[in-house]
Amino acid sequence: TVKWGLIGASTIARQFMIDAIRSQPDGEVVAVMSSSAERAGAYARENEISRHYGDLDALLGSDVDAVYISTTNELHLEQTLAAAKAGKHVLCEKPLALTSTDARRMVEACHAAGVVMGTNHHLRNAGAHRAMREAIRDGRIGRPLAARVFHAVYLPEHLQGWRITRPEAGGGVVLDITVHDADTLRFVLGDDPTQIAAVTQSAGMAAGGLEDGVMTAMTFSSGLIAQTHDSFTVKHAGTGFEIHGTEGSLIARDVMTQKPVGSVVLRTPKGEEELSFDREDLYARSLRQFHAAIRGEDQPSATGEDGVWSLAIAEAALEAARTGRTITIDPKL
Numbered sequence: 001t002v003k004w005g006l007i008g009a010s011t012i013a014r015q016f017m018i019d020a021i022r023s024q025p026d027g028e029v030v031a032v033m034s035s036s037a038e039r040a041g042a043y044a045r046e047n048e049i050s051r052h053y054g055d056l057d058a059l060l061g062s063d064v065d066a067v068y069i070s071t072t073n074e075l076h077l078e079q080t081l082a083a084a085k086a087g088k089h090v091l092c093e094k095p096l097a098l099t100s101t102d103a104r105r106m107v108e109a110c111h112a113a114g115v116v117m118g119t120n121h122h123l124r125n126a127g128a129h130r131a132m133r134e135a136i137r138d139g140r141i142g143r144p145l146a147a148r149v150f151h152a153v154y155l156p157e158h159l160q161g162w163r164i165t166r167p168e169a170g171g172g173v174v175l176d177i178t179v180h181d182a183d184t185l186r187f188v189l190g191d192d193p194t195q196i197a198a199v200t201q202s203a204g205m206a207a208g209g210l211e212d213g214v215m216t217a218m219t220f221s222s223g224l225i226a227q228t229h230d231s232f233t234v235k236h237a238g239t240g241f242e243i244h245g246t247e248g249s250l251i252a253r254d255v256m257t258q259k260p261v262g263s264v265v266l267r268t269p270k271g272e273e274e275l276s277f278d279r280e281d282l283y284a285r286s287l288r289q290f291h292a293a294i295r296g297e298d299q300p301s302a303t304g305e306d307g308v309w310s311l312a313i314a315e316a317a318l319e320a321a322r323t324g325r326t327i328t329i330d331p332k333l
């Protein structure tokens with residue numbers, strides 16, 4: 001059995017990750033920690049978790065094997081370093097930290113401690129994205145030339161908190177959503193970006209100088225170019241992901257999401273073919289693979305290094321928007 005401790009009494013844990021852990025035959029949620037003992041207690045009761053803690057050392061001093069970190073982004077660094085020191089495996093939410101330098105420290109600490117570290121980039125676990133990756137690997141669109149990611153959504157009212165008000169907590173749409181696009185592009189294309197240009201906007205939702213909309217343009221090692229559009233303020237666009245190659249196009253709709261939904265169409269001179277893919281829960285698959293990594297049989301679906309990459313890309317996007325220049329992406333791994 002893998003005994004999990006939750007660091008953070010969060011929405012994402014309540015909505016997806018507690019169920020994902022419990023869906024594993026060998027997964028158990030044994031404890032939750034919040035910065036408020038009262039909130040920890042209430043959360044534990046609501047989610048039927050037997051133990052709760054109001055401080056990190058108490059959780060890390062207990063018999064948990066692994067921790068899932070889903071606090072606000074500025075806390076991930078110190079919590080990961082402490083967990084690694086205590087010999088606990090770490091599955092950390094994205095963005096791993098506020099800077100890629102800090103994220104690299106987290107990866108190094110987990111390696112040094114001999115614990116597994118994963119980044120919860122759930123989209124790698126989507127059947128739709130795995131089907132696209134496979135189609136590209138099989139040469140079904142020839143040489144990929146260009147990609148477009150549509151990930152402009154409306155931030156639900158219950159999440160309109162630190163993401164749009166607290167720069168010091170890592171708010172803003174780039175650290176929230178662009179990191180996911182960056183990771184999904186790397187995963188599906190099997191390619192890494194080298195340069196990025198970006199423009200951001202504050203369309204009326206985010207405060208404190210934070211951006212709530214962004215468009216980026218990237219060049220990848222292969223020469224492919226990609227564009228992304230992320231937002232908290234776009235209500236009716238729907239999401240999508242397209243990859244256009246020399247021999248065909250992959251057109252995916254409704255796939256930049258937390259649920260195993262959407263469609264992928266392969267368009268070639270022969271016509272259109274809808275690709276079939278598995279509809280397993282994304283977070284459950286992430287957990288299954290993390291457990292396999294603990295057993296030494298596999299890697300987490302997104303590693304700590306993948307989290308460094310996505311943050312380095314987001315960081316470069318923010319710098320590009322701030323300076324009006326094209327920025328070289330270097331995760332320094």
Ligand code: NDP
Nearest residue numbers: 008009010011012034035036039070071072093094095120
């Ligand atoms: P929440 O705002 O729900 O939770 C974040 C923290 O806010 C909690 O750890 C909690 O602190 C604090 N908090 C929650 N409720 C209250 C309250 N009523 N009063 C005061 N503080 C409160 O964040 P999310 O669940 O949306 O996001 C958490 C992390 O997960 C982020 O890093 C985010 O980027 C990531 N995320 C990832 C997703 C994915 O699909 N991979 C999807 C959504 C989020 P405490 O623990 O101290 O109680």
